[in-house]
Amino acid sequence: MVSKNLIHEGSPVCQTCAQKNSSVFCKAKVEYLSEITGQKVSNTFKKGQTIFNEGSYPFGVFCINSGKVKLTHLGDDGKEQIIRLLKGGDIIGYRALLSGERYSATAVALEDTHICFIPKELFIHILKNDAALTFEMMKLLADELHKTELKMTHLAQKPVRERLAEILLFIEETYGFEEDGITLNVRLSREEIANLVGTATESTIRLLSEFKRDNMVELDGKKIKIINQKKLAKTANLQD
Template sequence: MMKLTQPACKFCKGSESSLFSCCTPEEHEKLGLAKSCNFYKKGQPIFQENSMPVGLYCVSEGLVKITKLGSNGKEQILRIAKPGDIFGYQSLIKNSRYKASSIAIEDSSICFVPKSQFNELLTNNKAFYDGIMRLLCDTIESAETKITDIAYKPVRGRIAEALILLDRAFEGKEHITLTREDLAGLVGTVKETAIRIISEFKHEKLIEINKRSIKVINQEGLMKISHLYD
């Protein structure tokens, strides 16, 4: 981890979608004085399961996977955080140990907001509070959808859906650089199955493969496969 010059929230790549966009100029000034920004190399953990939270994290640049170890010891990806997204807020609000870990998918710049500043925004900024409540509801809804998909949607449909979501997460980049193992963890399958289906999608000219990266060339075709099992 390496400390970086603190970027102003308004200059962040995800500033428009960031929860901090609802802050007042005075709150942004306080936030700028309180927060820090650190650089994490690809594969480096940001926080780990069972550790205690001391603040809020926000992606400035790069991508972060939020993961949890299953009973079989395999990593399950719960979600992927992109620029402007915050993470680690559930355990921070509950004041409990993290139930998941966070790891940089690629070289990433991550801002850290101390717990005291986060609590101050929750107390004094209704728009920020409402935004956190919506995020919590979205998280529950997403988890329910994922459980249903794993139970009823075949792996082929889940991978098609995951590639569409990843293509959006990697917006502005030509290729998706998520590993096959991470892709398998995202949809709840094994790496061998993910590799086989990715190969099928390549032959069907839905994607292109360049070494270990993937480029979506037919998003409509992937959407048809994803919705085929809805």
């Protein structure tokens, strides 16, 4: 079910939203943005709070205004698997809505996160009438499929050390650095990083220590500083 333990706040105006140009709504018609502004509901989810649960039915889509979110899937062994990391401007819950299925993942706030909820009927109405928005959604779905294919290939072919290096670079690409220019701008537990890599927590802890020894990262609790990005990319075996 969708979480009801929310803090209601003033809704940002879609036309002037700071995340508009980085979202699928970047080319939506002004008239439809006005409709969304008038009908959406804006809420703040506290750190660790569930936005929606795997197995529940969608009643709309969620657009992240600010903050960070993880999507997790419960495996057959009962363990949580992180399948996506999201940030401001990203939209979630659309795949289940468009396919008419239940949510295949649970969305959880990684920090206090402000989210706009757009009702199903309004979102579908706009998709049917705004070709530009529909095209942006098609590009989003294609990009998601491409990333899934790459992840499956890497899980099958890359050793854990390379996958961990690549995940650290992916986290940097997603959330960037803090003001010092080297500290990843998100706090993830070792278990969460292991889930992203697809390995045991113990292996992640050991490899992070090796990365520190090899002067690629510095570790301070959940803070991870990337001090040699080029060497980390080489370890990840990424193509130039």
